[in-house]
Amino acid sequence: MDAAIQVEGVVKRFGPTRALDGLDLVAAEGRVLGLLGPNGAGKTTIVRVLATLLEPDEGRASVLGLDVVSQARAVRREIGLAGQFAAVDELLTGRENLRLFAGLFRMGGREARGRVDELLERFDLLDAADRPAKTYSGGMRRRLDLASSLLTSPRILFLDEPTTGLDPRSRNQIWAVVRELVEEGTTVLLTTQYLEEADHLAHRVAVVDQGRVIAEGTGDELKDQVGGAMVHVRLSDAGERDAAVVALGRLGCAGAQPGDVGTDLIVPAPHDGVGMVAEAAAALREAGVGVSDLGLRRPTLDDVFLELTGQKTDEPASPPEGEEEPEAAAGAPA
Amino acid sequence: MNAPRALVGEDGLLAEAGWTLRDCALVTGRNLRHFVRQPQLLLFSTIQPVMFILLFSFVFGGAIGATLPPGVDYVDFLLPGIFIQSSAFRASQTAVGLAEDLQRGVVDRMRSMPMSRAAVLVGRTTADLVRSLFVVALMIAVGYLVGFRFTEGVLAAAGAVVVVLLFGFGLSWIFTLVGLVTDSAEAAQSAGFVAIFPLVFASSVFVPIETMPSWLEGFAGVSPVTAAVDSARALSLGGEVSDPLLLFLGWLAGLLAVFVPLSVWRYRRMS
Structure with missing residues (x-):
């Protein structure tokens, strides 16, 4: 069986910077794979490659066995994308946002209306459904963004730092939804800077630094690498x-x-x-x-990160000896 | 993707074309909603052309009117020019709207969806076309208040409006590419201003080009702006239609043939 997500030796350059420097990754179907790393590690870049927004310069990547470059269209039918830059249309209401994307997902009128109401309810947005999204709080926007990516019940969901900048209550709401989705069989690729988030949600964690996976395993396995x-x-x-x-x-x-x-x-x-x-x-x-x-x-993933990269997670990474210049632009090609 | 596809059937080319049209219509509708939700922007984009009508007809009318053929009122001469001038100035709004969408991540979501690759661009230019129709209608109303009249009948008048709209549509595809390349609303706007301003003034928008120095008259004579203005003017007031109209349609076809595929190509390759 194909892995849900497979990435082999993917390289992506932005000018002189190598945002992805031979990244390998495998995610099993129905599980949550956490990508953990500091700003600029390349987490967002690999999500953009997998979501068909960015073509890799080298290597190959596939989603459910479909190549993200040559079969991009088929990939787009299977994925949902939500992230830190909540892609909601601020001038439209919450309901209009969902209806628009439902239409663009080519859902029929009745099916779309039913699904939109269902998602508004599930994401606690019914009361605000007919207000323009620009009046929403950060947490509400993020929920609307997530709801927009779930219209077609995608088999693969990419969550790019879904809780960055959210208050604890909104964060817990997002976490609860992610757990429900996984119970329903969705495969989730989650990027995060928060070790706690990876610890909470991810079955496996890949630690990314400077465009490469430098360690991979369950949270416990990673902690054992650091010691008991x-x-x-x-x-x-x-x-x-x-x-x-x-x-x-x-x-x-x-x-x-x-x-x-x-x-x-x-x-x-x-x-x-x-x-x-x-x-x-x-x-x-x-x-x-x-x-x-x-x-x-027990050591925390913070300890793991410190041990593996010599960096605290909330500090920008600087390159180990013999490496080329630090990548500053990698996380933000958007 | 490369396998030959059937014309009909659920996955056939006809069905695909239908979905593409539907995608374009959805994005157009979304952009039109934006116009309605930002009435202040719509107001400003209509105040400026109205201001031009009033300023030019009252301030320059006396001086320029003297250079016109006898029997032609400056306001009649001016209005078709102002229609084109305001379309040209408004065209950079296409780049601004697109750049804003790019910055906000909405386009990222759309690019990750199995929808038409052209819908974001066609939806933008089509919505801008509808807005132009609204602005032109308002300008005609203001024009009638200050004495402008179509003299060639309803069909010719409608033809003049179509020329104006097509001119704006063609330009907005140039600015589609500009918006995709610059990725910033401000940069797109200033790029537009620098390119559009001299083109508009070195044309028959405000004055007959025969009054210009010969080198400039040569340039203005083949300019797409002059071709569009002369077509719209002839359809509004009478006069030789076919020559300027052919030149204009040639320019339009050329612009669209170059900038539509370039824009779609750029959109597909965006990172």
């Missing part, structure tokens, strides 16, 4: 830090991580489980170290 659990200790007194490190060292915890300061001490744990917390508590008590908080923490 960490013991997190908050000391009553920063002066007892060394004593605490020595005591935990006897349990097999390696030295403290760089960057630890003051009363917060984070060391890798030799094994998982509640027993570890008890052992650490006993060792610290024996050494006479005062502790105000003690816990075992």
